[in-house]
Amino acid sequence: MPKQKTKKSAAKRFWKTARGKIKYKRAGSGHLLTGKTSKHKRAMRGTSVLSVVETKRIMPLLAR
Numbered sequence: 001m002p003k004q005k006t007k008k009s010a011a012k013r014f015w016k017t018a019r020g021k022i023k024y025k026r027a028g029s030g031h032l033l034t035g036k037t038s039k040h041k042r043a044m045r046g047t048s049v050l051s052v053v054e055t056k057r058i059m060p061l062l063a064r
Helices: 008-013 038-044 052-062
Strands: 014-016 022-025 047-049
Touching: 008 014, 008 052, 014 052, 022 052
Parallel strands: none
Antiparallel strands: 014 022, 022 047
């Protein structure tokens, strides 16, 4: 049986932590930033951890 391939689109957007959680960068910080409040832009900074439900959906895509 062949190996399971990683979905490259998912691999570029999500990564696993040492404890098995999935982290991602928040969307919306690429362009059109003048129309967003400072509070909104500050909240989009950094990374977040996916919820348990979303983690179950993304894990098979990463196949690691």
